[in-house]
Amino acid sequence: MQVLKLGGSVLTKKSGYLEEDQKNIDMIAEMLGKGWKDGIRDIILIHGAGSFGHPLVVKYNLDNGVKTDEQKRGAAETHSACVRLSTMFVDALNKNGVPAVSIPPAFLGKLKNKRISEFNRKPIDMLLELGYMPVLHGDMLPDSELGCAVCSGDQLVSWFGKDANRTILGTNVDGVLADGELVPEIHQSNFEEVSAHFTDAEHADVTGGMKGKIKELLGLGKPSYIANALYPERIEALLKGEKTLSTLVQ
Ligand SMILES: Nc1ncnc2c1ncn2[C@@H]1O[C@H](COP(=O)(O)OP(=O)(O)OP(=O)(O)O)[C@@H](O)[C@H]1O
Ligand SMILES: [Mg+2]
Numbered sequence: 001m002q003v004l005k006l007g008g009s010v011l012t013k014k015s016g017y018l019e020e021d022q023k024n025i026d027m028i029a030e031m032l033g034k035g036w037k038d039g040i041r042d043i044i045l046i047h048g049a050g051s052f053g054h055p056l057v058v059k060y061n062l063d064n065g066v067k068t069d070e071q072k073r074g075a076a077e078t079h080s081a082c083v084r085l086s087t088m089f090v091d092a093l094n095k096n097g098v099p100a101v102s103i104p105p106a107f108l109g110k111l112k113n114k115r116i117s118e119f120n121r122k123p124i125d126m127l128l129e130l131g132y133m134p135v136l137h138g139d140m141l142p143d144s145e146l147g148c149a150v151c152s153g154d155q156l157v158s159w160f161g162k163d164a165n166r167t168i169l170g171t172n173v174d175g176v177l178a179d180g181e182l183v184p185e186i187h188q189s190n191f192e193e194v195s196a197h198f199t200d201a202e203h204a205d206v207t208g209g210m211k212g213k214i215k216e217l218l219g220l221g222k223p224s225y226i227a228n229a230l231y232p233e234r235i236e237a238l239l240k241g242e243k244t245l246s247t248l249v250q
Pocket of ligand 1 (some may be wrong): 007047048049050078153170172175177178203210213
């Protein structure tokens with residue numbers, strides 16, 4: 001089983017408000033459709049929320065829990081927007097011959113202080129076994145301490161990546177960059193040095209942007225790749241176990 005995450009920076013216009021990037025959605029769905037025909041069928045697909053999540057979390061102040069009625073309405077609206085984005089992506093996958101099925105993590109998982117404490121993965125394994133492509137996404141999840149909180153697609157990657165043969169993250173840059181140069185490999189011992197090069201994403205990424213991503217990946221205890229999904233052929237190469245331009249995190 002492979003875990004593939006596609007960033008909200010690819011599927012949406014991240015600077016917008018509830019704005020999908022249909023061109024990118026179609027381009028990636030086409031690549032995955034081709035892969036499906038070629039027999040790459042062992043993928044748990046995860047995607048970020050991009051402009052269907054981050055701006056709403058900021059607008060309703062959901063980052064440190066959900067307590068008030070206003071926040072509850074905001075959490076419900078955020079969940080609904082994430083589901084809408086997922087439906088758009090899944091529709092494109094279906095059109096390209098991939099029997100993809102979206103399952104909102106809100107119904108399967110529970111957090112404790114913003115970290116996943118429980119996740120019922122049975123529905124996902126069942127879909128895989130039956131020959132479907134399960135699709136998960138960043139979402140608002142119940143939280144035993146905070147009422148409800150954000151669970152990023154990146155955190156889902158660190159949960160499911162533990163059991164995967166390969167973990168790939170597609171985003172809108174070539175990988176981790178330092179002074180404009182691609183860092184080919186990140187590990188515990190050069191993390192601090194590379195950290196100096198993380199800048200705040202141009203548009204508020206409530207789950208920590210690139211730095212948050214690397215922290216999740218280092219916790220995985222297994223190698224994973226960050227690559228530019230705006231060049232779908234790079235993601236395709238990684239799915240086939242081939243080398244391509246990317247950052248290896250291990
Ligand atoms: N040193 C760095 N190298 C590469 N990207 C960086 C660096 N520092 C900050 N970034 C930013 O991190 C962004 C990628 O992380 P981000 O979380 O925004 O994307 P994503 O995971 O695709 O989206 P989402 O979180 O919505 O799924 C890049 O677009 C870039 O602007
Ligand atoms: Mg992010």
